Amino acid sequence: MDFVPGGELSRRIREGDVSAESELIRQFEPGLRVLLRRRTGGDYGLLQDLVQETLLVVIQRLRGAGIEDPQKLAAFAAQTARNLAIASLRKAERQKTDVDTEATDRNADPTPNVDAIAADLEAALAVRALLRELPQARDRLMLKRFYLDDHDKHIICQEMDLSEAAFNQALSRARKRFRQIIEERGFAKRDLLSSGL
Amino acid sequence: MNQERIEQYVAGRMGEADACTFEEYCLANPEFARQVEYEQRLKAGIALVARGSTAEFVRSNDHPMRWKFAAAAGILLSLFTMYYVWNHTPHAMKPLMAAVISDSQRSGPALRLALVRGSENAPVLPEGSVRVEIVGLFDPGFHYSVALDRLEQNKKAETIATLYSQHPTSPVTLEVMVESDRLSPGTYSLRVRKQSSDEEPLDFSFVKF
Numbered sequence: 314m315d316f317v318p319g320g321e322l323s324r325r326i327r328e329g330d331v332s333a334e335s336e337l338i339r340q341f342e343p344g345l346r347v348l349l350r351r352r353t354g355g356d357y358g359l360l361q362d363l364v365q366e367t368l369l370v371v372i373q374r375l376r377g378a379g380i381e382d383p384q385k386l387a388a389f390a391a392q393t394a395r396n397l398a399i400a401s402l403r404k405a406e407r408q409k410t411d412v413d414t415e416a417t418d419r420n421a422d423p424t425p426n427v428d429a430i431a432a433d434l435e436a437a438l439a440v441r442a443l444l445r446e447l448p449q450a451r452d453r454l455m456l457k458r459f460y461l462d463d464h465d466k467h468i469i470c471q472e473m474d475l476s477e478a479a480f481n482q483a484l485s486r487a488r489k490r491f492r493q494i495i496e497e498r499g500f501a502k503r504d505l506l507s508s509g510l
Numbered sequence: 511m512n513q514e515r516i517e518q519y520v521a522g523r524m525g526e527a528d529a530c531t532f533e534e535y536c537l538a539n540p541e542f543a544r545q546v547e548y549e550q551r552l553k554a555g556i557a558l559v560a561r562g563s564t565a566e567f568v569r570s571n572d573h574p575m576r577w578k579f580a581a582a583a584g585i586l587l588s589l590f591t592m593y594y595v596w597n598h599t600p601h602a603m604k605p606l607m608a609a610v611i612s613d614s615q616r617s618g619p620a621l622r623l624a625l626v627r628g629s630e631n632a633p634v635l636p637e638g639s640v641r642v643e644i645v646g647l648f649d650p651g652f653h654y655s656v657a658l659d660r661l662e663q664n665k666k667a668e669t670i671a672t673l674y675s676q677h678p679t680s681p682v683t684l685e686v687m688v689e690s691d692r693l694s695p696g697t698y699s700l701r702v703r704k705q706s707s708d709e710e711p712l713d714f715s716f717v718k719f
Contacts, residue, residue, distance in 0.1 A: 343540040460552065
């Protein structure tokens with residue numbers, strides 16, 4: 314998709330152009346998901362809520378008072394998302410009550426909420442399929458060390474006797490295949506549907 | 511923005527100011543953002559798969575070398591089987607007629623065929639690989655063809671095998687090997703013809719029970 318300058322989008326939305334609002338949603342939603350995924354700790358339901366809330370706040374602001382520097386629309390949307398994520402975190406903290414922590418820990422339901430399960434399960438299934446397809450044990454171990462153990466790339470290469478080029482190539486293949494698997498399983502379709510908010 | 515920056519962001523190794531710049535870039539570039547999101551999901555998916563056990567990451571039961579060894583072993587087994595069958599099922603593989611090429615063939619069963627006038631009983635072909643010694647006058651400087659014909663009453667002779675370019679063992683002997691076990695019971699004839707000449711062929715009959 315071509316980048317639509319924030320200034321132009323702001324102007325069109327202020328003038329009541331509904332298609333401009335759709336463009337804004339298509340433009341910002343993927344980035345907002347990235348930003349909020351980092352700040353919602355894997356809670357997919359909360360992530361979706363915050364994405365929608367952010368888009369609503371931004372559109373209402375543009376319909377009304379507008380923003381000070383329309384060229385910085387992306388920065389404005391990002392900061393709005395961050396503020397909403399912080400607010401959500403504070404709200405969750407406030408809602409906590411004094412309880413017997415040890416008792417709740419003992420009796421806690423270990424499963425995340427339904428939306429979180431749905432989101433993570435899809436990625437997990439794709440990872441499992443990917444692992445089955447990887448022909449070399451070395452590649453699987455490499456993924457584990459890089460993504461799960463967060464080991465430094467250079468150390469992994471050194472310890473596994475790999476050149477950085479070979480490491481990057483194997484990683485790139487794994488990423489590409491993961492994306493293919495997710496897309497084949499319908500993630501892309503849902504992605505498109507959700508962009509038409 | 512490159513892959514390294516994506517890795518830094520997803521791994522949480524980017525400072526807050528850099529992360530803010532990175533996020534704004536994502537908002538301005540939806541396709542790039544999707545790329546980052548796949549990286550986030552890959553990391554999250556791996557964490558979930560590894561939550562119970564990391565066995566899936568370290569199993570090595572499908573190591574490619576194992577398949578290569580299995581394939582090599584399969585090929586070797588096939589070759590050995592073919593070799594065994596070739597050497598232990600002689601009747602199925604050996605031709606009906608062949609030249610005599612080794613001394614061991616001379617030590618096996620044999621049949622001597624000669625043109626004997628007034629003879630009423632045709633010689634009988636023994637079982638097995640039989641060395642047939644054809645007695646006659648042969649020219650060692652020529653090649654001879656030997657045709658094996660099956661003779662049936664009221665039917666034309668049917669040639670079932672032919673050997674060409676056979677050299678006489680001596681001026682009075684020409685030898686060929688005949689696989690008796692491959693012949694059905696009946697009357698047969700070996701027709702010996704001097705190649706590159708217009709001489710009449712000689713016919714030597716025998717019976718196979």
